[in-house]
Amino acid sequence: MDFTREQALNEARIAASRAENLARYAESAAHNFDNRPQVPMFAAAGAVWADTARAYAALAAVLPETAPETEGTDV
Template sequence: MTRTEALDQARKAAHQAAYLAGEAERHAYGTHIHKTTALAAAGALWADTSRAYAALAQALPETEA
């Protein structure tokens, strides 16, 4: 995996985390506590994935153009 690929995966995972956080927030104001909890947990996992890819990208050498 190259630095560019790792950064791309980090961006995708961050986007998914943000989407799930928004969905959790949207469901938080109703009676969908189980759905809210599941969405928040999934969002947290995607955020962790994003951080892992970002750390990997930082450790990899610069990608040459």
């Protein structure tokens, strides 16, 4: 199975969402003295997911657009 542009974009969206969630966790932990030791872990994990999102977006940018499938067309 070939990796399509749409699949790469979907993976980029998922990774960006995870990065966003981890950034929120890091921010929340930063405001709570007891949870401050967790901030670097959340930030590092969020950075990895952000890098992953950028990588998938770059991959999607170079992949050709997926042609829409046409039903009932004999080729």
